[in-house]
Amino acid sequence: MEINTVAILGGSGFVGQHVCHALAAEGYRVRVATRDRERAKKRLILLPTVDVDNVNVHDPAQLSAFVRGADAVINLVGVLHQASGAASFEQAHVEFARKVVTVCRGEHIERLLQMSALNADPAAPSLYLRTKGEAERVVRDSGLAWTIFRPSVIFGRGDRFLNLFARLLRFVPFLPLASPDARFQPVFVEDVAAAFERSLEEVESFGKSYDLCGPKVYTLRELVEYVNAVTGRRRPIIGLNDAMSYAQASTMELPPFKQILRALDMLMTRDNYYSMKVDSVCRCEFPFGIAPTALEAVAAAYLGNRTPRARYQEMRERARRQNQ
Numbered sequence: 001m002e003i004n005t006v007a008i009l010g011g012s013g014f015v016g017q018h019v020c021h022a023l024a025a026e027g028y029r030v031r032v033a034t035r036d037r038e039r040a041k042k043r044l045i046l047l048p049t050v051d052v053d054n055v056n057v058h059d060p061a062q063l064s065a066f067v068r069g070a071d072a073v074i075n076l077v078g079v080l081h082q083a084s085g086a087a088s089f090e091q092a093h094v095e096f097a098r099k100v101v102t103v104c105r106g107e108h109i110e111r112l113l114q115m116s117a118l119n120a121d122p123a124a125p126s127l128y129l130r131t132k133g134e135a136e137r138v139v140r141d142s143g144l145a146w147t148i149f150r151p152s153v154i155f156g157r158g159d160r161f162l163n164l165f166a167r168l169l170r171f172v173p174f175l176p177l178a179s180p181d182a183r184f185q186p187v188f189v190e191d192v193a194a195a196f197e198r199s200l201e202e203v204e205s206f207g208k209s210y211d212l213c214g215p216k217v218y219t220l221r222e223l224v225e226y227v228n229a230v231t232g233r234r235r236p237i238i239g240l241n242d243a244m245s246y247a248q249a250s251t252m253e254l255p256p257f258k259q260i261l262r263a264l265d266m267l268m269t270r271d272n273y274y275s276m277k278v279d280s281v282c283r284c285e286f287p288f289g290i291a292p293t294a295l296e297a298v299a300a301a302y303l304g305n306r307t308p309r310a311r312y313q314e315m316r317e318r319a320r321r322q323n324q
């Protein structure tokens, strides 16, 4: 299958920008759909083969028009916290996957790459993972040449996860940490993007799902201690037991805490707590012959040396997510 033009949904986000870079570097023409073209263009401006369009991707007619003429579609749209309307888990994950499959069929686009998450399963403990699992089912039953990616938590400059703890540690005298024993195998964003790019025309990857993890497993406490060390904060970290972890997440969901924490991109909900009930670790090698990057090789550079410019970028990123 020869692919020249790729339509990306969710291509202006943290992962999307890296996927655009990886595809542009290989000479693909890329179209990105966004709800805010000006903002997205600023992030993708240096990529000459990438075009950015303002599209309401939930409108089937607009979605069809956007993907028309493309050879492949990549769906990266996802939300981490339940919100109303198009940003609910059900709509952003399951309903949207149905719409994507329908327009691919309607526009005779055979190739579909779908971003899911490690442990996504219709029977998973959290709604985030259940709806990601249901979206996978929609894609698997599509009859298209699909490939699904299931990463553990993703790190890299501008990530949500390690940066959240870096910010928290800046403001609090000590950190009461929920689910400290939850296990993760964080994966570098550029490795995830490389996997998307490599699979695009790789017939072997059609009809396959790939779990994506980095080289090492950490507990949440170990990751936060690492952030504590590289940012030089040295805050005491107090691991909460299960009941206290649940209580902390419940409290964060009460008004006005929820609104404030969401604005600061520091929200942890009960749904996130449920997601952490399953270890986010892989039982397989990283695919496509890619040697996954160690967290220690890159994270200190963007967590430790926080210049005013880096903090400004992060502020802008938070404002963007707040408006989603």
Ligand SMILES: NC(=O)c1ccc[n+]([C@@H]2O[C@H](COP(=O)([O-])OP(=O)(O)OC[C@H]3O[C@@H](n4cnc5c(N)ncnc54)[C@H](OP(=O)(O)O)[C@@H]3O)[C@@H](O)[C@H]2O)c1
Pocket: 009, 010, 011, 012, 013, 014, 015, 016, 033, 034, 035, 036, 040, 057, 076, 077, 078, 079, 086, 087, 088, 092, 115, 116, 117, 118, 151, 152, 153, 154, 155, 160, 161, 321, 324
């Ligand atoms: N980051 C991680 O650690 C991680 C781990 C596992 C899986 N994933 C999955 O990877 C994907 C990308 O994650 P990310 O970290 O790059 O997220 P992100 O930075 O928040 O980007 C998400 C993108 O999806 C679009 N989007 C979000 N909500 C939408 C909605 N309701 N309707 C239409 N478009 C919407 C946004 O596009 P515009 O704002 O431009 O319209 C944005 O560019 C998601 O599916 C996520 O679940 C991420």
